[in-house]
Amino acid sequence: MATAPQPPAEGFKAFAPTMDRPFDDRRVAHLLRRAGFGPTPQTIKRFSGKPPAEAIGWLFDYSTDTDPLNERLEDLQGLITFKKIDTEQEWCLFRMVYSPQPLQEKMALFWHNHFATSAAKVDQVNLMHIQMELFRKMGLGNFRDLLVAVSRDPAMLVWLDGRGSKKGKPNENFAREVMELFALGVGNYTEQDVQELSRAFTGWNINGSKGAFNPKSFDETPKTVFGKTGPLDAEGAIDLILSQPSAPKHLAHKMLKEFVHPHPTQEQINHYAGRLIDTKWNIKTTMREMLSSEMFFSDWAYRSKIKSPIELVIGATVAVGGKANMEFLRKTTTALGQAILFPPNVKGWDGQEVWINSTTVLMRFNFGLSLSTQRADEFVRRSKIESGLLEAKATTGEEVVDYFSRLLLDGQVLAKTHGELVDYLNVAENGKKQPFVLKDEKPNDKVRGLMHLLMSTPEYQLA
C-alpha cells in the first residue's frame, strides 16, 4: 500500500520558513496552485525566497470595488456580446488566465461548485453572469450574507425552482438543497424540516433580472423547523440553519477539501469550524489562516489533490504564456469533465479521483501535446518558449530539462525520469546520439516534445 505523509502536529500555526523548510519554488507554486491557477516564471521569481506574507497578501488583499478586467472588456464592447452561453463560459476562463487577482476567480469557481447552478436549466446567459459576478464580489465576504444573496439570486430562483414557490404550493427543491448541500449535510434535518422550511422561502420571484419579494405569495403562517416554531422568512430561515452545530463544520470541511487536502481530519474541521463561528462567518479571515498555516505548507498537503480540468488547463496555459484560444480551453475543459456553468447537478463536481478515468487520463496527455505544439486553432499567438529558454540561458539538454521541470513540476521530478528526458533531448531524429543545443528562437520539436512529456506524467496531474 502506498504510504502518504501524515498531517503535521501544531498545524494551525502560521507557517514560518526554516532552512529545512524554506518558502522556495515548491511552496510558492503550491500556494499559487491552490489559491489561484498556478505559477508563472514571473510569480515564482517574485515570491520565491521572500516572506510568505508577501505572496499571501498579494493573493488575498484584492479590492472588489472595481473589476480589474473592466477596461479590457470596455474596449471590446460591441465586439463581444454576451448573448451566447459559450461566450460567458469563455469569459470566465479568460478571467482565470488574465486576472491580476487569481484568488478572486478561484473563489468564484469554488462557490460556483458549492452552489452548483447549471445553465442547462437556467437558460438565460445574463442570469448566469449575474450569479458569477455575485461570487466574484462576495467570494471572500461573509458566508451568511452570501447565503442570503444566493437564496434570492435570480439564477438560483430558476435553478432550484424558488420562483413561483408560493403560499399553499411551496416547492421543496431549494429548501432541501440549502440544508443537504449548501449548509448542513445530509442527516442533519428531517423530511418534515424540508417541507416546513420550503414555506419560509415562498414569495420570491424574478422581476427583470432581479430577485423580487411579493408578500402576497409568502406563507406567513408558523413553521416548525428543527423543533422551533415561528413565522420564519427566508433570512430568518438562513439564520436558523446557520445556528445548527453541523453548519460551520459542513463549510469548514468543504473549504479544507478544496484548498488543503482531500481528506481533512476531524480536528482540522473542528478548528476551522470554530474559526468560522469566532469570526461570525468571515470567509476571508478563515481562508487566510488556513492557507497560511503549517498544515497547508506541509508535505501532507503538497500534491495531495488531483487537478480539476480547469486547474489543469488554465494552469498549463498560464505557465506556457502566449495567447490561447478561449474556445480551445472551453472545449478541452468540457471534454475533461468540467464545463464551467454546467455542473452535472446541484452537488457540483465530485472532483478528485472522479476526474480521472481511462478516457480523461489520455485526454489530459493529449491536451499536453496541443499545448506544446500550439497549432493555429488552439493558440492565436504561440508562446515564446524558445526565446524564454535563451533568455534564461538554458540551452543544453540538462538545462532545458531543469528549466521545464521547475516551471511545470516545481523541480520535483524522479531522477530516473529526469535522466530519460535528458536522453530524449540528446538523441537526434535519426536515432544517433548528439548533444542537444538550442540555437535560436524557432519552435523546436524536441523542446515541444519535452513539454508534452512533462505534462504526461502522473505528477503533473496533481495540485
Place this chain on the structure above:
Amino acid sequence: MSTSRRDLLRVGLSGLAVVSLGSTMPAFLSRLAMADQLPTTQMSRDNILVVIQLSGGNDGLNTVIPYAQADYYKARPVIGIKDQKLKLNDQLMLNPSMVAFKELYDQGHLAIVNGCGYPQPSRSHFRSMEIWQTAAPDKQETIGWLGHYIDHALRGSQSMMKAVNIGSELPQALVNVGGPVPSIQTVQDFRFKLDNNSRFDAKMEDQIIRECNAVRNESPALEFLSRQATNAIIETDNIRKVSENYKTEVNYPKGLGEQLRTIAQLINGNFGTRVFYVQTGGYDTHSNQVDGHGQLLGGIGKAIQAFHADLASKGLNDKVTTMCFSEFGRRVQQNSSNGTDHGAAGPMFLVGGKVKGGLHGAYPSLTELDGGDLKYTTDFRRVYATLLDKWLAADSNAVLGGKFENLDLL
C-alpha cells in the same frame, strides 16, 4: 455529504497490493488469479447487461400512466396526461411520446416492472442514487452492486474490461475491489496522441509516457493516477486493434443513442465485457415538466430501439438485456410550478430478446400514500437478483448480501 464518491473510490482502491515500479501488469490480475472461482451454473457465460441510469428521479406516474383512475387527474389537473394513444390495457398507458417503447412492448421485448422501490425511501437524489447503486438501503456501503458482481462472479475472467462505463464519471454501482473499471466516451478519442514530426521521436515519446506512468507508490494519489494511466494505455492498445471493424446500418439518435452505439461497438469487439453502464439526465422535473419529460422519454425509447435493432442485425439480440432505472419517482400531487417534487416508487424497464415482455409488479395505489408518495410494491433488489441469477450466471445471494425472490422476467 458525509461520504463522497471520491472517498468511496479511494476505499475501493485501498485493498490493492502494489506491484513493482516498472511493471505494467495491473495488480488485480495477479491478485485475482489466485482467488477461488465461484462455481458457475450451466448457463451461457457470455450474456451482457446494459444498465441505463435515468438521473434526477423519473416521474413514473407520467411514464406508465394509470389513465383509468380519476385520482390521477385529480392530483395532476395541469400535468396529467390525457392523450391515450399508447394504451397497454384498460388501466395503464404509456406516455404518448413513448412510441418506440410501445413497439418494443408489442413485440414482447419490453418488460415493465411497476412500483419499484425500497423501505423508508430517501428523497435525496444523492442518497437514493447511492442506495440504488449499492443495493444497500439500510447502510452506507462503499462497493457498488455491480462492483460486487465483478469481484464475486468474474474473478476468473482475464478480461481487462469486465465492465465498462460509457461517460465521464464512474458510477458507484461499478466501484469494486478488483481494479479500475474503464470509462470510455468514444472509441475514436480513446488513444494517446504523439507529435508525428519524427518517427524516431514519436517512438521514444511513446516509451517515456508508458514508463513515467508505470505504477507508482509514493502516495495514494500517484498510485491511483499511474494505475489509471497504465490501464488506459493497455486498454487503448486492445480496443484500437479490434473495434475499427465495427459497421452498422442503424441510425442512432444523438446523446444516449451515441453512447449505446459505442456499447454496440465494444460488444462487437468481444472484449469479454459483461456489464455496460450509461447515465442520462434531465429527469429532475420540478417545473413545467410535460413537454420536456415527454421528449426525454421519447428520446431514450428511440435510442434503445436503435441499439437493439443493431444488435439484432448482428445476431446478438438474445445476448443483451438492457435495464433502465431511476433513483426515485415523483410526488403524486403536481406542484405550483407545474412540475413534481421528489417522490418514491417508480417503474423499471427491461429490454431484450430474452426478456419476458409485458407488465410485472403491482401498480402502486394512488390513494394509500406515504407522505404524498407512492408506496413501493416490488423491492428493486428483486429485479437485480433476477438479472444476477437468471442472466449473469451469478449467485444473487452472495452479490447482494441477502436473498431476494426472483421475478418472472427472463
